[in-house]
Amino acid sequence: MIDLTTEYAGLRLKNPIVVASSGLTRNLRTIKELEAAGAAAVVLKSLFEEQIEAEMSQIMSPTDYPEAADYINAYVQSNEISKHLDFLREVKQEVSIPVIASINCFRSDSWVDFAKQFEDAGANALEINVMRLDTDLFYDANKTEQMYVNIVSSLVRAVKIPVTVKLSKAFSNIPSIVDKLRAAGAKGVVLFNRSYQPDIDIEKVQMVAGNVFSHAGEISDTIRYAGIVSALVPGISIASSTGVHDAAGVIKCILAGAHATQMCTALYKEGPGFVAETLAAVEGWMDRKGYRSVSEFRGYLSAGGIKSATMYERMQFMKYFSNKEN
Numbered sequence: 517m518i519d520l521t522t523e524y525a526g527l528r529l530k531n532p533i534v535v536a537s538s539g540l541t542r543n544l545r546t547i548k549e550l551e552a553a554g555a556a557a558v559v560l561k562s563l564f565e566e567q568i569e570a571e572m573s574q575i576m577s578p579t580d581y582p583e584a585a586d587y588i589n590a591y592v593q594s595n596e597i598s599k600h601l602d603f604l605r606e607v608k609q610e611v612s613i614p615v616i617a618s619i620n621c622f623r624s625d626s627w628v629d630f631a632k633q634f635e636d637a638g639a640n641a642l643e644i645n646v647m648r649l650d651t652d653l654f655y656d657a658n659k660t661e662q663m664y665v666n667i668v669s670s671l672v673r674a675v676k677i678p679v680t681v682k683l684s685k686a687f688s689n690i691p692s693i694v695d696k697l698r699a700a701g702a703k704g705v706v707l708f709n710r711s712y713q714p715d716i717d718i719e720k721v722q723m724v725a726g727n728v729f730s731h732a733g734e735i736s737d738t739i740r741y742a743g744i745v746s747a748l749v750p751g752i753s754i755a756s757s758t759g760v761h762d763a764a765g766v767i768k769c770i771l772a773g774a775h776a777t778q779m780c781t782a783l784y785k786e787g788p789g790f791v792a793e794t795l796a797a798v799e800g801w802m803d804r805k806g807y808r809s810v811s812e813f814r815g816y817l818s819a820g821g822i823k824s825a826t827m828y829e830r831m832q833f834m835k836y837f838s839n840k841e842n
């Protein structure tokens with residue numbers, strides 16, 4: 517009997533496949549289909565900081581940024597928090613897998629008290645997705661890191677459920693920020709968020725949105741940092757995200773050290789039933805390799821056995837280029 521169970525951020529999961537926050541998880545019918553196909557947990561579609569703040573205090577006066585205020589007010593009217601909380605309660609009633617609430621924020625921690633409402637509505641954990649691209653030449657990057665830490669510290673004080681952070685790759689030292697988040701009380705990190713991808717239409721000569729879906733090759737950094745972070749920051753769970761498109765992707769992330777994986781693009785493309793197919797293929801691989809449980813191979817290929825993660829990375833780099841003609 518193969519044991520697919522794993523522990524992520526203090527949640528006991530029946531297997532390592534979590535459905536990532538997306539349009540898939542804003543629809544109850546799809547969530548139920550995903551559960552039926554075997555998904556171990558779902559991360560609900562994010563609630564945006566702007567929604568929370570606008571509901572709190574109508575902070576943005578129409579004279580500040582008229583266009584943004586119009587947009588946000590319209591958005592808030594149709595997406596107010598109470599609807600989000602009602603949806604969370606409904607999902608909790610209808611499914612038995614863990615439900616993770618997600619907040620997409622970019623600035624302060626002034627909305628953190630709202631997290632308690634997610635907890636009261638039944639969320640099993642919180643995922644904070646800090647979407648921030650600092651471009652001010654004179655803004656100290658340490659302040660950004662401190663802002664992440666402050667948000668986590670405030671959340672941990674506000675709720676008892678596990679707090680996790682979905683990070684972008686835009687940090688100069690990812691293990692270091694993960695360790696700071698761990699010290700602040702975060703129980704898990706999602707590595708990585710896939711932010712908006714800009715592109716340029718050269719015929720229209722204008723900026724356009726790139727593909728919202730990832731491609732399988734994007735798993736490289738996901739594997740790299742599961743390997744490095746799991747070795748250097750053992751006190752925090754990792755959910756690998758971006759480019760996990762199939763059973764091989766799930767297995768690679770776990771071998772590198774992830775506790776769980778989050779899937780999105782593959783489920784949009786293949787449908788909810790793809791979870792079952794992926795799980796069957798993971799089991800098939802475990803059977804062939806003689807593994808009886810996920811814990812037996814988790815981290816087998818992390819940077820753990822090597823003294824320095826920098827040297828681990830350097831070794832992979834040297835192997836790579838010594839195999840090429842240049």
Ligand SMILES: Cc1cc2nc3c(=O)[nH]c(=O)nc-3n(C[C@H](O)[C@H](O)[C@H](O)COP(=O)(O)O)c2cc1C
Nearest residue numbers: 536537538539562645710728730758759779780781
């Ligand atoms: C249509 C769509 C909507 C998404 N919405 C959210 C969201 O609300 N919050 C969030 O944290 N991530 C969101 N994501 C990002 C996914 O959760 C995921 O991190 C990203 O797609 C990378 O995973 P993948 O390679 O499996 O697609 C969205 C992705 C897609 C494709």
